[in-house]
Amino acid sequence: MVTQLPPAAELAYDLSAWSDDARQRLHARLRDAGVTPRWRASTLVVPATSRVDVDRRIAELTEGRPASDHDAPAAPPPGWYADPWRVTPVRWWDGRVWTGFTAAPGPERAWFPPRRDAGETSGLRGGGLALAGFLLAEALAVGLALGAIALGASRHSPGLLVASQLGLWAGLLTACVLAVRRHGRGSLRELGLRRIGSRDVGVGLVAAVIGRIGTVVLVAPFIPLLPNRTVRTNGFTTQLHRDTLTVLLVVLIVTVGAPFVEELFFRGLVQSVFTRRWGARVAVFAQAGCFAVAHYQVGMSLAEVLVTFLTIAAFGVYLGVLRWRSDRLGPGMVAHAAFNLVAVVLVLSLT
Numbered sequence: 001m002v003t004q005l006p007p008a009a010e011l012a013y014d015l016s017a018w019s020d021d022a023r024q025r026l027h028a029r030l031r032d033a034g035v036t037p038r039w040r041a042s043t044l045v046v047p048a049t050s051r052v053d054v055d056r057r058i059a060e061l062t063e064g065r066p067a068s069d070h071d072a073p074a075a076p077p078p079g080w081y082a083d084p085w086r087v088t089p090v091r092w093w094d095g096r097v098w099t100g101f102t103a104a105p106g107p108e109r110a111w112f113p114p115r116r117d118a119g120e121t122s123g124l125r126g127g128g129l130a131l132a133g134f135l136l137a138e139a140l141a142v143g144l145a146l147g148a149i150a151l152g153a154s155r156h157s158p159g160l161l162v163a164s165q166l167g168l169w170a171g172l173l174t175a176c177v178l179a180v181r182r183h184g185r186g187s188l189r190e191l192g193l194r195r196i197g198s199r200d201v202g203v204g205l206v207a208a209v210i211g212r213i214g215t216v217v218l219v220a221p222f223i224p225l226l227p228n229r230t231v232r233t234n235g236f237t238t239q240l241h242r243d244t245l246t247v248l249l250v251v252l253i254v255t256v257g258a259p260f261v262e263e264l265f266f267r268g269l270v271q272s273v274f275t276r277r278w279g280a281r282v283a284v285f286a287q288a289g290c291f292a293v294a295h296y297q298v299g300m301s302l303a304e305v306l307v308t309f310l311t312i313a314a315f316g317v318y319l320g321v322l323r324w325r326s327d328r329l330g331p332g333m334v335a336h337a338a339f340n341l342v343a344v345v346l347v348l349s350l351t
Contacts, residue, residue, distance in 0.1 A: 010045055010046065010047060010048055011045070011046055011047075011048050011050075011051060011054070011087050012040070012043050012044070012045050012086070012087065013043065013044040013045075013046070013054070013058070013085040013086070013087055014042070014043055014084075014085050014086040015042050015043065015044055015085065016041075016042040016043070017084070018042070022061060023039075023042065023044075025061060026044070026057060026058065026061055027039075029057045029060075029061075030046070030050075030053070030054065030057055033053045033057065034053075035047075035050045035053055035054060055098075055099070058085070058098070059097040059098055059099065076093060076095075077095060078092075078093060078094050078095040079092070079093060080092055080093075081093050084098065085098075111321065111325055112281075112321060113279070113280035113281040113283075113284060113321075113324050114280070114281065124179060124180070124183055124184055124190060124191070124269070124272040124273060124276060125179075125183040125273065125276060126175075126178075126179030126182070126183050126269060126272075126273055127273045127277070129175050129178050129179045129182070129269075130175055130179065130265075130269050130270050130273055132175065133171050133172055133174055133175020133176070133178075133265070133269075134171065134172065134175070134265075134294070135171075136171035136174065136175070137167065137168045137169070137170070137171025137172045137175075138168070138171070139167075139171070140167030140168065140170055140171050141164045141165070141167040141168040141171075142164070142167075143167060144163040144164055144166065144167040145160055145163055145164040145167070147163070148160045148163040148164075158245060158246045158249050161246075161249060161250070161253070162249060162253075165253055165257060165258075168261075169257060169261045172261050172262070172264070172265040173261060173264070173265075175265065175269060176188060176191060176264050176265055176268060176269050179191075179269055188264065188268070190272075191264060191268030191269055191272060191329070192267070192268050192272075192323060192327060192328045192329040193264060193268065193328075193329055194328045194329070194330055195330075196330040196333065196334065197330065200326075200328070200330030200331045200333075200334055201334050203322070203326070203331040203334070203335075204322075204330070204331045204332070204333065204334025204335040204336075204337075204338065205334060205335070205338055207318065207322055207331060207332075207334075207335035208334070208335040208336075208337075208338030208339045208342070209338075210318075211314075211315050211318050211319075211335060211339055212339055212342050214314065214315075214318070215310075215311045215314050215315055218310055218311070218314050219307050219310050219311050222303065222306055222307050222310070223307070225303035225306070225307075247348075250344065251341070251344055254340040254341070254343070254344055255337040255338075255340050255341045255344070256337065258336070258340065259332075259333045259334075259336035259337040259340065260333060262291070262336065263319070263323075263329045263332045263333045263336055264329060266287050266290060266291045266294075266316070266319075267287065267319055267320060267322075267323040267329055267332050268323075268329055270286075270287045270290055270291075271283045271284070271286075271287040271320055271323060271324075274286040274287055280324055283320070283324075284317055284320035284321055284324060285317060285320075287316065287320055288312075288313045288314075288315075288316030288317040288319075288320055289313060289316075291312060291313065291316035291319075292308070292309045292312040292313035292316060293309075295308055295309075295312045296308070296309075315339060318335075319332040319335060319336060322335060
């Protein structure tokens with residue numbers, strides 16, 4: 001979200017990347033347009049009331065300069081970019097030239113979504129695609145696993161593990177890609193996917209610690225209900241003690257692949273769909289419920305279902321809040337990865 005900056009008495013355009021000749025030509029054009037320019041070295045200073053005229057003359061010269069002399073990368077797609085003249089945080093690039101439309105990032109969101117209002121229902125359509133993608137993911141996971149077994153793979157081999165995970169991820173990623181192409185502009189950035197920065201890493205690690213402690217406190221009263229075994233014997237725990245390659249594969253799956261794909265699908269697509277339909281607050285809880293249900297395993301006891309659902313759903317709510325707060329998936333991906341890594345370390349140490 002962007003908002004217009006408050007007016008200022010003067011504007012300063014940083015034109016240090018321009019040649020002396022280009023700055024002289026701009027000076028002449030501004031004088032012809034009735035604007036009195038002042039210069040501080042290579043910085044142009046003009047009255048704020050002259051912004052439209054100044055932006056137009058700068059855009060004209062920018063468009064006429066050789067590609068190697070442009071202030072922006074050659075032919076980037078239209079969008080908001082860092083202002084090359086440093087007048088405002090961002091400026092609109094129309095695909096050919098910089099325009100006079102400037103904006104600043106909107107106010108930081110609160111930690112918890114407000115009740116539904118018109119400003120919080122701008123998610124992406126694609127509920128049918130999300131459901132179809134989930135069903136396809138499950139079908140591909142089972143199908144590829146059965147195919148691997150038919151080819152001679154054992155039920156706890158690394159090959160079977162990789163095959164089932166690839167099938168699962170293929171279905172979820174397909175739903176995300178089709179949703180942004182059919183109902184958006186074709187970019188996964190619409191689902192919050194951005195390059196992970198240092199701030200994302202810091203926030204995510206802190207969130208993982210808080211999330212892990214919080215979920216342990218939440219499910220502690222229900223631990224006595226579990227069967228008399230420290231760790232449930234499932235595919236992952238069995239494979240974790242086979243060999244180094246299997247351990248490495250499992251760690252990569254739960255700390256890299258799963259956080260990336262699951263955050264993109266559940267916090268990206270599913271939460272966006274629910275936000276559009278029912279608002280941000282409902283979306284945070286609804287996607288967490290879907291996230292928890294997706295972690296059900298055949299053969300679980302009622303107590304195991306309860307503990308698993310509470311743990312995953314609670315952490316899913318937390319990840320949903322991170323997604324809403326930051327408007328990006330990076331913090332949640334890091335938190336998800338660290339949260340899973342703690343579980344792997346515990347399994348290795350306790351079994």
